[in-house]
Amino acid sequence: YQSETFPRASLGIPNEAFVVGCVANQRPNKGVDLLLRAAELLHSQEDFHFVVVGDLRGLDVQNYVSKDVLPRIHLMGIREDVPALLRACDVSVMPTRYSEGLPKAVIESMSVGTPVIVTRVGGMVELVRDGVDGIVIDPCSAEAIAQAILDLRASAEQRLLFSKSGKVRIS
Numbered sequence: 001y002q003s004e005t006f007p008r009a010s011l012g013i014p015n016e017a018f019v020v021g022c023v024a025n026q027r028p029n030k031g032v033d034l035l036l037r038a039a040e041l042l043h044s045q046e047d048f049h050f051v052v053v054g055d056l057r058g059l060d061v062q063n064y065v066s067k068d069v070l071p072r073i074h075l076m077g078i079r080e081d082v083p084a085l086l087r088a089c090d091v092s093v094m095p096t097r098y099s100e101g102l103p104k105a106v107i108e109s110m111s112v113g114t115p116v117i118v119t120r121v122g123g124m125v126e127l128v129r130d131g132v133d134g135i136v137i138d139p140c141s142a143e144a145i146a147q148a149i150l151d152l153r154a155s156a157e158q159r160l161l162f163s164k165s166g167k168v169r170i171s
Contacts, residue, residue, distance in 0.1 A: 011049075011051065011074050011088075013051075014047075016047065018045075018047050018090050019048075019049050019050075019088060019089045019090050020048065020049070020050045020090065020149055021050075021052075021053070021085065021091070021092045021109070022035050022050070022094070022095065022105075023082055023086070023092070023108070024053075024054050024095075024103075024105065025055040026055060026057060026058055026059040029097050029098050029099050030095070031096050031119070031140070032052060032054075032059060032095070033059070033064055034140065034142045034145060035050065035052070035142075036073065037064050037142035038143075038145035038146040039065055039069055039072070039073060040066060040069055040142075041146040042149065042150070043065075043066060048153075049072045049073075050073050050074065051076060051089060052073070052076065053077070053079050053082055054076075054077075055077070056075050056077065082105070083108050083112050086105075086114045089114050090152070090153070091114065091115050091149060091152050091159070092105070092115070093116075093117045093118075093145060093148075094106050094116065094119065095119060095139075095145055096119050096121045097139050098121060099122065100119075101123050102122070102123035102126075102127060103123075103124065106118055106124060107127070107170060110133065110170045111166075111170045112167075113163040113164070114166075115134055115135075115159045115162035115163055116135070117135045117152070118134060118135075119139040120137065120138055120139060121139050127169070129165075129169075133162060133166045135148045135151065135162075
């Protein structure tokens with residue numbers, strides 16, 4: 001389900017890496033810091049890379065991850081090619097804490113076939129059926145994010161099922 005149209009090497013990411021994407025602006029409710037804390041929890045998983053797209057002004061990554069993890073965090077800023085970036089990811093995470101409508105990033109992820117991990121917040125619970133279209137977790141937990149990422153990395157079959165189901169759900 002990955003696209004070859006956006007080469008990971010152009011981001012400094014090895015082709016064999018497991019890539020976790022997130023499209024969110026830096027705001028307290030968006031939970032980008034939770035994703036970074038999950039990245040730190042997964043520090044021993046050296047094949048993991050995290051691609052974060054959005055307005056990230058004010059985000060000091062070094063507050064959340066160690067020097068060992070820092071090279072595997074790719075802050076992309078605001079981009080015009082978000083669907084292509086999402087297609088290059090193995091999973092997409094929307095770690096919202098509270099107050100979320102129906103995020104375009106989740107819709108885009110599903111439409112390009114990237115499996116999603118979302119929190120049980122706002123319209124995401126209506127869009128993503130837990131265990132059918134993706135994984136729905138409780139908000140505010142870096143541990144839950146890390147575990148969901150590990151679960152999806154462990155099962156290419158599950159990722160493929162979520163990819164297909166997400167595309168159908170959005171179409």
